[in-house]
Structure formats: structure tokens, C-alpha cells
Amino acid sequence: MKRSGSTTKITARAGFNERYPENTLLAFGEALNAGADRIELDVHRALDGRLVVHHYYNLGQTNNGEGLIFERDSAYLRSLDAGSWFSPDFRGERIPYLEEVLEAFGNRTEYEVDLKGFNIEFLGAVLDLVRRYGLLGRVEFTADLPFLLARLKEMEPDATIGSFVRPFPDWMSLRLGQAIAKGHLLLGRVDVAHCPLGILTEEYVRELQESGLRVHAANTDTEVELRAAFELGVDQLSTNRLRLALSVRRDYET
Numbered sequence: 001m002k003r004s005g006s007t008t009k010i011t012a013r014a015g016f017n018e019r020y021p022e023n024t025l026l027a028f029g030e031a032l033n034a035g036a037d038r039i040e041l042d043v044h045r046a047l048d049g050r051l052v053v054h055h056y057y058n059l060g061q062t063n064n065g066e067g068l069i070f071e072r073d074s075a076y077l078r079s080l081d082a083g084s085w086f087s088p089d090f091r092g093e094r095i096p097y098l099e100e101v102l103e104a105f106g107n108r109t110e111y112e113v114d115l116k117g118f119n120i121e122f123l124g125a126v127l128d129l130v131r132r133y134g135l136l137g138r139v140e141f142t143a144d145l146p147f148l149l150a151r152l153k154e155m156e157p158d159a160t161i162g163s164f165v166r167p168f169p170d171w172m173s174l175r176l177g178q179a180i181a182k183g184h185l186l187l188g189r190v191d192v193a194h195c196p197l198g199i200l201t202e203e204y205v206r207e208l209q210e211s212g213l214r215v216h217a218a219n220t221d222t223e224v225e226l227r228a229a230f231e232l233g234v235d236q237l238s239t240n241r242l243r244l245a246l247s248v249r250r251d252y253e254t
Helices: 025-034 074-078 098-108 120-132 146-155 174-187 202-210 223-232 242-250
Strands: 009-013 038-045 051-053 110-115 139-142 160-164 192-195 214-217 236-239
Touching: 009 025, 009 242, 025 038, 025 098, 025 242, 038 098, 038 120, 051 098, 051 120, 098 110, 098 120, 110 120, 110 146, 120 146, 139 146, 139 192, 146 160, 174 192, 174 202, 202 214, 214 223, 223 236, 223 242, 236 242
Parallel strands: 009 038, 009 236, 038 110, 110 139, 139 160, 160 192, 192 214, 214 236
Antiparallel strands: 038 051
16 A cells, blocks of 8 residues: 555645534634644635635625625624534634634644635735734645735745646546646646646646645545545645544555
8 A cells, every 4th residue: 555645634624614613713623633734714804804714705604694704894794603504502603813713723733725805905914914923834825816826926925825726628638638737837836736636647746746836636525535635645635524534544654
């Protein structure tokens, strides 16, 4: 059995979201207690400028709020119940501020911060806060908006950025898609390639790594997917099945 998977870091998506309400301080803390190497969280800018941690742009799915986050002030957002949707046992959990997360966990972990804002003020606020806590070297910034990542890299050349590679269209061959994806990643000065398993082969993982990129296997939630990621020797992966991922990784540590 290959040992490469033993070095793959496990990212708990939105914290330990199988057992606790996602994107809460409770979910992040329990993910680290369980053994996650990294936590993934989503950050927005509220109407009054506070940075808040929440997955969706809209309120209501994981709390009792209404409207768009960027049109609501932080006092309103903090008044919401972010736990009851998951279980009555977690009634009263709150949407955290980004600074609370960084304050609570500091150097204890690495962070994947998925940027859900969309202007220069948002980027400046995020960078200022990460720098204030001395955590720039422990944060990887990701976003669906490539121009956001490009501007962030201009503002902070030492920032680590990760870009999402989408599944290739049906007409595109695997090799062509891999070549295009690699080219775009390098042109974008990206540090981490977030790839679906379907486009990864051992040769391609090695090719990306030799080009200076870290390889992240995205959304690995079944045992088959997790084993494939570990055997490919990716640098890191994200999962909604933290305990399963930790259990599978142990098979590659002996």
C-alpha cells in the first residue's frame, strides 16, 4: 500500500459539519479536536463592514434570518439562531465574526478562507485582519471570482491563493483539459489547484507539483473517493466526512 496519502492534509469543510452546525465556532473547534489539519470557512462583509462567517450569500438556510448578508448589519446577523436548523440541541449558536475564529484557534490550525465578498474594501478588511493576527502564512484564500484572487495577490504578494478547477466539458479530452487548467493556474499565479478527482491522475498530480503547485482534491466524501485521493498523493483534500477521512488516512500511515 502506498504511503503517500499519510502526508495528505485533511480539510474539514465548514468545520465538523456532520455533527455540528456548519461554520460555527463549535463546528470548527470540534473539527480540530477530532484531528482535522485544516478548517474551511466562508467569509462575507456585512453592511456595517464587519466580517462574518457564513456559507450562503442568502440568509435562511442555516439560520432564521432573511435577505442578503451584505445588505444586513452585524447586529442583525448576530441576533440570528444558527444552530436550531441542525438540531434543537444547538439552539443559540451564532454566526461568528472572522476575528472570533482567528482569535479562538490562532496557530492551532491552517485555514482555507473562501472569499464571498466582491470589492476592494472587502479584500482590504480580510487582509488587515489576517495580518493583525499574524496568520498570513497559515491562510489559503479561495474564491469563485478569479479577478478577486488576482487583486488580492497584487495587494499581498505573499498571500497563498487557491483556485477551483471545474470538471471539463464533454467535448474536451482529459489531456487537453489538464493542459489548459495547468496553464490558467500558472498564469494566475495560483498556489493551490483545487481539482475534482475526475481530472486527477498520478502523472498529472506529479506534473502540477513539479510546477510548484499544491494539489487539493475537492469534495471527497465517500471511502472510494478518499482512498483515491490518498493514493494519488495529493497535498490536501476537503471533506464533509471528517471521521471517515481520518479513519481512511490511518490505513496509509502504517
